[in-house]
Amino acid sequence: MKLLEHPFIQSISEQRRDALLDEIEILKLKHSDIIFRQNSSSDALYLILEGSVSFNKRKQDGSNQHIITSDEGSSFGEVGVFTEEKRALEAIAKTDCVIGRVPKKTAKKIIEDAEPAKRVLDSVIKHLRSTTSQYMIEMMRKEKLSLIGTMISSILHDFKNPFSIIMLGAHIIEQRHGADDPKTKEICKNIDAQLRRMMDMASDLGSFARGDSEIQIRPVSIHKLFQQFKELHSPFFHEENVSIEMHANRVSLEADANKLLRVLQNLVENAIEAIHQSKKPGKIVINATDKGQTIYISISDDGPGIPDEIQSRFFEPFVTHGKNSGTGLGTAIVRSIVDAHHGNIIFSTTRAGTMFTIQLPKVSK
Numbered sequence: 616m617k618l619l620e621h622p623f624i625q626s627i628s629e630q631r632r633d634a635l636l637d638e639i640e641i642l643k644l645k646h647s648d649i650i651f652r653q654n655s656s657s658d659a660l661y662l663i664l665e666g667s668v669s670f671n672k673r674k675q676d677g678s679n680q681h682i683i684t685s686d687e688g689s690s691f692g693e694v695g696v697f698t699e700e701k702r703a704l705e706a707i708a709k710t711d712c713v714i715g716r717v718p719k720k721t722a723k724k725i726i727e728d729a730e731p732a733k734r735v736l737d738s739v740i741k742h743l744r745s746t747t748s749q750y751m752i753e754m755m756r757k758e759k760l761s762l763i764g765t766m767i768s769s770i771l772h773d774f775k776n777p778f779s780i781i782m783l784g785a786h787i788i789e790q791r792h793g794a795d796d797p798k799t800k801e802i803c804k805n806i807d808a809q810l811r812r813m814m815d816m817a818s819d820l821g822s823f824a825r826g827d828s829e830i831q832i833r834p835v836s837i838h839k840l841f842q843q844f845k846e847l848h849s850p851f852f853h854e855e856n857v858s859i860e861m862h863a864n865r866v867s868l869e870a871d872a873n874k875l876l877r878v879l880q881n882l883v884e885n886a887i888e889a890i891h892q893s894k895k896p897g898k899i900v901i902n903a904t905d906k907g908q909t910i911y912i913s914i915s916d917d918g919p920g921i922p923d924e925i926q927s928r929f930f931e932p933f934v935t936h937g938k939n940s941g942t943g944l945g946t947a948i949v950r951s952i953v954d955a956h957h958g959n960i961i962f963s964t965t966r967a968g969t970m971f972t973i974q975l976p977k978v979s980k
Contacts, residue, residue, distance in 0.1 A: 657695020
């Protein structure tokens with residue numbers, strides 16, 4: 616394609632076209648030549664006369680995510696010229712190319728008589744830029760979740776046999792010595808329960824990554840649920856400078872007990888970490904309340920509160936603050952479990968502490 620045949624040039628009036636053609640530079644590029652880098656200055660718009668150009672977005676891990684490819688007859692780079700913003704993407708020659716480079720001052724001459732249209736275009740461009748940014752964030756989040764789902768499936772497969780052997784060993788020990796030694800019987804049952812809990816945790820993570828948090832609804836006594844929680848998480852109740860109170864208040868509902876245990880585990884663990892960050896003694900109170908058709912379970916602590924910068928994104932995947940470890944998926948899984956129960960979870964937080972309130976239907980529909 617010759618420069619004069621390009622749709623962008625054809626859109627310019629003949630009177631102005633001849634005066635501008637001499638200002639356009641013709642570039643001959645080889646495959647993989649970089650046209651401009653992400654975050655570089657927007658100093659020109661480009662017209663593809665031959666070949667293809669690939670546009671990539673650099674991710675946080677340093678790798679490139681391919682976004683789109685443009686071919687002969689297309690133009691690109693005008694967004695930054697119009698908005699004065701830096702390049703949002705990186706442009707690379709996908710094949711050998713011939714490209715017309717229209718300098719910024721020349722591009723502005725072309726649009727200087729169309730100010731109202733430019734204002735509308737500016738608004739559209741800003742909207743598209745915001746949409747692209749959100750798309751990239753969502754795409755990278757899905758990639759991470761997909762990777763986690765694959766890893767969890769592999770872990771579950773690899774752990775199945777050794778876990779089964781450990782559980783079988785605990786069962787044999789309980790049969791041989793449990794009747795004469797209550798302590799041995801208790802330890803064996805705890806081994807079995809903890810192994811099952813680990814498998815359930817991994818399964819929950821895999822289900823969340825796949826987007827299919829399934830629940831098994833059965834009658835649940837909150838008193839028994841709290842007892843089981845204390846048995847499975849006894850280290851929580853021996854944390855230095857942290858006390859935990861639980862008030863079941865004879866509440867019961869229809870729910871998935873194992874999933875509710877996971878919710879309590881994540882929220883209580885976060886509360887303990889928050890209290891440790893405050894470097895002073897603290898208290899966690901778990902309270903259940905029956906309000907007719909809705910059951911309320913609250914988990915409150917007197918830690919330093921949730922930082923302002925993550926409050927609006929607290930239940931999103933991969934959001935963490937002040938932690939040396941963890942995936943940032945705990946609270947996202949909590950919300951997915953509550954959502955699967957057709958419930959709701961909210962929180963209120965100040966520098967004097969945080970309270971999570973979980974609202975669940977008393978009877979499953």
